[in-house]
Amino acid sequence: MSRFDALRTQLREAADTFADGPDALEGILLGIVDDVDRAVREPLEIFPVCHHSPASAIAMARRLRDKQPKVVYLELCEDLAPLLTELRNCRLPVAVQAFATEIDGFPAEWAPLSVVAPITEASAEYQAISYALDTPGVELVLVDRSADHVFQWDRPRAPAEPADPDAPPPEEEAALHGDAVGVGIGDLRPRFAELREHLLHHGKVRHWSEWWHQYVELPLGDSDHDTYRQVMLLIGSLFRRLAPGDPHETRVDEDRERYMWTRMRQHLAATGTDPADCLYVCGAFHAASRVAEFGVDGSDTFEISPRSASRWQHGLIPSSHASIEAQFGLAPGSVSIAATEWAKNLKRTRVKPFRLAGQAGGTKKKPAALPAPAPEITPADNLTGFLQRPPVVDRLDEAELLGWSVEVVRAARRNGYLSSTADAIAVFETSILLAGMRDRAKPTPYDFQDAAVTCIEKDTVPGRRDVRRIVEIMMGGDRIGQVGYDALPPLARDVHDRLAPLNLKLDQRGVRRALLDIASQPELEACSDLLWMLRWLMPDGAARPIMGERRLGERPIQESWDLALGTYQRGLIELGYEGVTVEHVLEQRLRRIAHSPRATAATVLAAVEDATLYLRSHRLAGELGVRALEVLTGERGADGAPEVLRRIRRLLAFYRTTEPVLPAWIESFVKAGYAHYCTLLPMVFADEDARVDQVAAMLGFLFSMEGLALSLGCDRTQLELAVAQSHPGEPSLVALLWAAQVQLGTLSRAELRARCDELVDSPLTLPAYPRYLSGFVHALEPAPGLVDFVVEAVSNAFTRLPDPVLLPWLPTLIGTLKAGGADLAPLLIREAGRMFPSRLAALDEWTPPWLAPEHVPVTRAASGTGVALLADHPATCDALADLLGCAGEWTAAAPGGAALLDEYPDTAVALEAAMT
Structure with missing residues (x-):
């Protein structure tokens, strides 16, 4: 005769009374009793728990002292076992973590893989771990699937939805776990939405954490072991049988149970341990399992798949109450309230908890030896009496509630609220009122929280924290753990x-x-x-x-x-987890950036610069530099040209000042980059999507690296052909092409000035003239020698352009100078300062150099060594005259070129000053 026959009879009678017949509820009500009976009769004692439940922790501590098992099987990823000894070097809460960046066998977009299992002091799991690690002769065996299997059994992940830009950022403490997959030890939240809503509605609570606190934590806090165990099995079976029929979730749950029972039977067979000396700690949901592998006598038909080739690292990370709540969907403040309830239960029940020796904040001494285990008593049907017993009505603890009310007002004033003694009285009375409306004689922390929000928080929050958060902190705060140095x-x-x-x-x-x-x-x-x-x-x-x-x-x-x-x-x-030293990790990261499928020449050069700057590694810089060359030759646009130009200039300047010779990779980069950009130049000029600054940077690379490239064997004809084949249509690019032609010597300054005058004189091209000027400003990147012409062109624009054309262009000019201000603006300002008068009084009589008369008498004697030198080398004088835009013929009227010097006195004076 089964111990639960009386309960089965009562449930059949209830089914007859409230349903059309006994078959309507037999599958659920009687099945629940069968699950409880099956788990209770199992030779290997099953201890069902709920994660971070003070009632579970109290029951666990009490049971461990009474039974003193020799083997503790724990529902936790088996590959995390070596980490548990390091808990004694930490301050709880912390989380054991498995982490993998080098994945093999999973989609690349899943990386990095992370699994965490948080542990708090107010949890049954910590009590079991402390007992097993600090009690001689006790073995702790983790039996749940490995972290690798967590992802093996995971369904394909849906793309992450974009974050709501209007949503408040998560608090720092709530993000301690990051995007790790949480492993819940004993998770008991019902998955059946209708059941959950039914329980919340009839329990007059807002969320699951409050329901659990009111209807499970408080009744089980003082119950004996058999009652606790049977009630938890009942709840686990109820939620399991009413769980939604998601085939994937059901299969994962059952596979986990098959996995754990298979591991336990393997351990029992290998060690010969008596199942009566063991204790299996798992979530109540899994304790009421119905798989064929259940129990020490279950079938051995489950095959554990091998792990993937992913490289897993394991460690401890700090956790917090807020991060646990955020990751496992608990109500804010529920874990802090559980910690407070745990401390109250210890004081009330006088149960001595287990604590790891050396645990931060505890004693450094080894725990005292345990007394002899209590004699085993055959469990009876305690479930029937528990279900028939009316709930115990707690007395109103006025002193406790009054202390809460005074403290919350004091905390609110510290956070900017204008609260007073009247508010404390209001909170006190409102808490009692809300508890009465919810059929409770004693207000719970959740009733008090609602009352405080109602009475103190009006229409605005003056500080960083609202009243709900203040109550959470007051009830215990968001305790944040820390991993000790040794761990x-x-x-x-x-x-x-x-x-x-x-x-x-x-x-x-x-x-x-x-x-x-x-x-x-x-x-x-x-x-x-x-x-x-x-x-x-x-x-x-x-x-x-x-x-x-x-x-x-x-x-x-x-x-x-x-x-x-x-x-x-x-x-x-x-x-x-990524390396043994910071330098090792940085080197790996730089290599990963350089060899990424999305790497560009600019990003690889940035990695080269970082390797030189932080690691001072010529070997790594050379390796990454070769990779930068490979990436550059594969690019088909000018998108990264500005960044490439800036970084290669910095690296060249660094190596020229610190090394006797340039590294081989940078010579190859300049040589290949010169040929590559020459090839791309005509196509980029014709590309409608190419920006003027990108094309200017490409030309800047060609002209600034030209000397080094030619010395390495490049041919300047390639650049000349590339410029000749370029036919842009956008005005700013046209101006940029003209500047390149001037730099190459295929277009004189006089011709360039004439083209600009034509643009201003024509009513068809006048509106587009500012865009030409923008191109000239960007042209200072490849041709800084044109700075005086750019100053002249901009000055003429302010003089000759009508206001409807000039004023809309000014923001574009300012934006151009701001974008390239580091290099371009100083050039223009310095040249303008040289051209324009330094005093305001001289401005009225000042004539711009480009408007000065062509023939001015010579003010200094055109004789001496400079004139003699020009007479001996007339070709040099002709070249300089062409460069300065001077036209003329040598005459015999004045020996030694004096007639030409007289015709261009400014040139003569400048040359004489330079040569003397």
Whole structure:
């Protein structure tokens, strides 16, 4: 005769009374009893739990002291077992993590893969772990699927929806787990939406966490072991039988149960352990399993698939109450309330919890030996009595509620609310009123929270926190865990060791200011190098420079940093999964950037610069430089030309000042880039999508690298042909082409000036003249020698263009100068300062040089060594005259070219000054 026959009889009678017949509910009601009976009769004791449940933790601590099992099987990823001993070096809550960046067998877009399982002190799992690790002769065995199987069994992921731009950003504490997949240990939220809504509606609560607190946590807080176990099995079976029929979720749940029972039977067979000496800790949902592999006598028909070739790393990361709530869909503040309830339960029940020896915040001594285990008593049907017993009405604890009301008003005033004693009284009375409306004699923390919001928070929130958040903090706060030094991966420990000369407590949360006087303490330069690498690798805010910068060829003198490595401990730990040192990780990241399918020549050159700047590695810079050459030759546009030009100029200047010879890769890059851009030039000029700054940068590369390219064997004819074959249609590109022709010598300045005059004189081209000027401004990139002509053209535009044409163009001019202000604006300003008078009084009598009379008497004697030199070399004088736009013939009237010098006195004076 089964111990639950009486309960089955009552349920049949209830089915007859409330349904059309016993068959209507037999599959659910009687099936639930069968699940409970089956689990209770199992020789290997099953202990059902709910994640972060104080009632489960109290029941677990009590049961471990009474039973003292020799083997504890725990529902947790089996590959996380080596990490659990490191929990004693941490301050809870923390999360055990499996992390993979090098994936094999999964879609590339899934990378990186991350699985976390958070652990808090108010959890049954932590009690089991502490007992097993600190009790001699006890073995802890993790039996759940590995992290690799978590993703093997995962369904194809849907593309992530774009984030709502209007949504508030997640709080820092709620993002500690990042986008990791959470592994819930004993998750008991019902998946059946209608059941959940039914429970919330009739329980007069807002969310599942409040329902669980009111109807499970409080009744089970003082119950005995058999009652707790049977009730939890009942709840797990109920939710399992009413779960939606999603084939994928059902298959995953059942496969997990088959996996765990298969692992337990394998361990029992290998060690010969008596199942009566074991305890299986799992979620109540899985405790009521109906798979054929259930139990020590279950079938061995499940085959565990091999793991993929992905390279998994394991470690501990800090967690927090808010991050647990965010990842597992719990109500805000529910984990903090559970922690408070755990402390109250310990005081009320006087149960002595298990705690790892050396745990941060606890004793360093080994725990005392356990007393002899209590004798086993055959469990009876406690479930019937529990279900028939009316709920115990808690007395109103006025002292506790009054303390809450006073404290919330005090906290609200600190956060900017104009709350007073009257508000405290209102919160007190409203809490009692809300509890009564919800059929509760004693207000719960959730009733109090609603009352505080109603009475204190009016129409605005004056500070950073609203009243709901204030109550959450008051009820226990968002406790944030920390991973101790000994539990950190080698890279993180190395970072702390290398930054030790700063004498800062970098393991603590918050910002620490570091002052580095490298001039007087040269040993701090190593700290500076490490901080710059951390700034490159870690999220913004972990290492932020306040004073100082890192440039090629420069050495630091003084620096100031804001460091928050304790706050960003998770990011530092995950760096340790990628390598053993920061330098190793940075080198891997740079290689990954350079060999990415989306890499451009500009991004690879940026990687070359970073390798030189942070790692000072000529080997890596050379390797990445060769890759930059490969990427450049494969590009078919000018999109990255501005960035390529800026970076290759910086690298050239650095190597020319620090190395006796240029590296081979940079010579090859210049040579191949010269030929590549010459080939692309005609096509880019004709491309309607090409911007003028991009084409100007391409020409800037060709002209600025021309000397080096020609010395390496390039042919200038290739550039001349490329310019001759270019036929742009856009006015700014036309002006850019004219500037290139002037730079090549195929177009004189006089011809260029005449073309500009034609544009202004023609009413058809006058509206487009400002666009030509924009092209001339960008032309200063490839042809900086035209700066005086650009000043002249812009000045003429202000003089001759009508206001309807000039004024709309001015924003374009300002935008052009702002975009290229680092190089172009100083050239124009310096040249304008040289041309224009320095005093305002001289402006009225000033004549622009381009408007000066062509024939001015010579004011200085055109004789001396300069004239004699010109007479001896007339070809040089002709070349200079053509370059300056002077036309004329040598005459015999004046020996030695004096007639030509008299005709162009300015040229004579300038040449004489230069030669003397």
